[in-house]
Amino acid sequence: MMTTDPEWVLSLENVSKNFGGVKALTGVSFRVKPGEVHCLAGENGCGKSTLIKIITGVYTPSPGAKLNILGKEIEHITPALAREMGISVIWQDLALFPHMSVAENISFDEVLGFWPRLVRTESFKPKVEAILKRLNVEMDLDEPIKNLPIAQRQIVAIARALMGNAKLIFMDEPTSSLTQSETSMLMRIVQKLSEDGVAVVFVSHRLAEVLAISSQVTVLRDGHLVGVFPTEGMTQTKLAELMTNLTLINEVTANPGIDTESILEIENLSHKNEFQNVSLHIKKGEIVGLTGLIGAGRTELAHVLIGMTKPTSGTIRLGGKEANFNSIRDAILEGIAYVSEDRLSLGLIQPQSIADNIATTVLNRILTFMGFVSAKKKESMVNHWIKELAIRIGESSDAVSTLSGGNQQRVVLAKWLATEPRLMILDNPTVGVDVGARAGIFRIVKSLAEQGMGILLISDEVHEVHFNSDRVLVMTNGEIKLEHNPLEHSVEQLEGIVYA
């Protein structure tokens, strides 16, 4: 038992780490109080992951670093020691065993041992139940993990950390694949942990959440500590500026370039139980935002628009002509481009080259007269788009997976712009894209609208749609509930509607 509460559950001072000649961290300090919800913020490559890996003993810091856990000076930390001291990390991929049950996953660390022996999962169940009860969640202990949605898996990962008596839990991008309502459930659980005296450190890109849940935020930039700030009174814009050292402008401007001619007209479109009687019009040069809680039917609507699924009723007209797509190929030929929210597994073919990824959509445009793929035409087409969108790359033959999130998204835009679309559907286009790079993506989107393209911007992030659309439609339970005009109403009003 602890006799006196130490002031810090974790305290680091003067932590530096070099990889070869690259300075990943320089003289960083980081402190967390017991029961505190703390956020570690910074762009990709700022040193967040390196810091966590040092705390958990994966990397050894350069000499001179001081590490103190629960009031004890630690000379040399190893992963086993970190776990024993109550520090636990929930990585983004969760590291669970998909075919094992909930109970087996939660009690996994208890099962491990040096010698082989028989294991009875039943014997761990009471303890597992107690932990789930403490978190206020109910779950079927015998269900294999692979059958659970991501949000539930995350709870399993948290429960597993608590099974090992965690005093401090790091969560790496915990909400990047959660829906809005799942996120709020996670937030409630984090609140509960905090009340129980377990400190939680969030590593997250999503600024709105960071500010909503945590009380302190530590900002890193280029391996240096920018500072530790209370979240009270902090705005998203200010936090983004601290992370990027850029001055970001967030203001709504009127778009004078909206044409009278409609590109997309949807009337009373329905698809099974997913959405009903959706009507929406997009004019040339117009950016229409579509937001709402996940599960509201937005992505399903996009899937119908691109021909992946057939609507059960209603009409879609593209440029005045009725559209009836049987496949995504039909939609592409008619000038629709779809930037998927899942860039890793649907948007790009990650292991293949940048050039080939851009060429996937436009093979028919780079053929020789004999019908072969022309290497020369391909190269000039690819180079054109790389230059046009200012994609920062080494060679166009490098794998797409070597690029940063922001540059990958530019490759996605390039491969769709190459099809010369009339309508572009962007589904959560800034997932996993650094704050600084997001502005660049939206600058491109705005210039496309100026050239007369119609744009449907689907996003979870209310700020994103408010500041980048000409009109915002709010979708709830499969229906479009209302229209929001960013010029007349504030972003707070929109938030109020969406989260009501």
Next chain:
Amino acid sequence: MRQLVQHISDHIGKETFALICFLTFLFVTFSSLTPRFLTVANLSSMAFQLPVLGILTLAMVAPILSGGLNLAIIFTANLSGLTLAWTLLQAGGPDAGIVAFIIGVAAALAVGAAAGLVMGLAVAYTGAHPILVSLAMMIFLRGLGEFLTRGGDISGFPEFVGTIGHGSLFLIPIPMIIFTLVALAWHVMLVSTKHGFSVYMIGSNLNASEYSGIPTKKTLTLIYTFSGVLCGIAGILMVSRFNSVRVGHGEALLLVTVLACFLGGIDPFGGFGKVMPVVIALIILQVLSSGLNLLGANQHLSTAVWGLFLILVMVIRHVVNQLRNYLARRE
């Protein structure tokens, strides 16, 4: 000198360059060990033996590139051969004319294509794993073939059929000419057609390819159909080389084709690999086997050497990659 090496290796790829170096090494070694290696007789005997395994291996390339496998290649080839043999027998066996042969060849290719088409449709439209689909097709074709032939040999073909398997044109064995043409066609298909491009993309990520508008179902169907056609060519070649057909003939070659693909740098998980390195890998396997044979080694020993050699290649590849990463990190 170093610049020249660098230039060649940049142009043809490091993998191919390494394989060519190794092939040269083997040639020099065997030539110095036995005077019978570098003779017209030995070289032409190798050129006669290589094509059947070579074409069967090419039939395996595209399925593996697309992230699958075609386990039915040998029995597809057998059934195609059987079709040709049956046509020739119907037309009078040893007295069958050239027209019967041409019809038989067309029918053999059609049977190969049909077997491939069925597999392709199943893979494309049901989403079943290619290993299961082609395994089922393999068992079906074997059973069908054994039922039709009652497990026996079929022989008695006109003389000119043997000429295709044993004859030469301008000193080049005819099977080698056929193999070269097929390899060239396959190289062009994979490198510079829409179909080939789609094969690589599907091999890396089927869903993302679909979302990019690549005709994934059509491509998968074609991959297995073309593979079946190559099996047909291999089957015809087998008829003309062995002057007989037996279901199960060449069964041992199935796994060798898979290994030749991996040795030639085809990614076992799909998406990456080229025809030329696979051809060089095939030549290496042939040289190893012929060379050891000339040195008086047992046929079975040379099979063992193939296996050992492939393990060695995997280890060398791993070490080279580690070394490259290490050097990159130090820079």
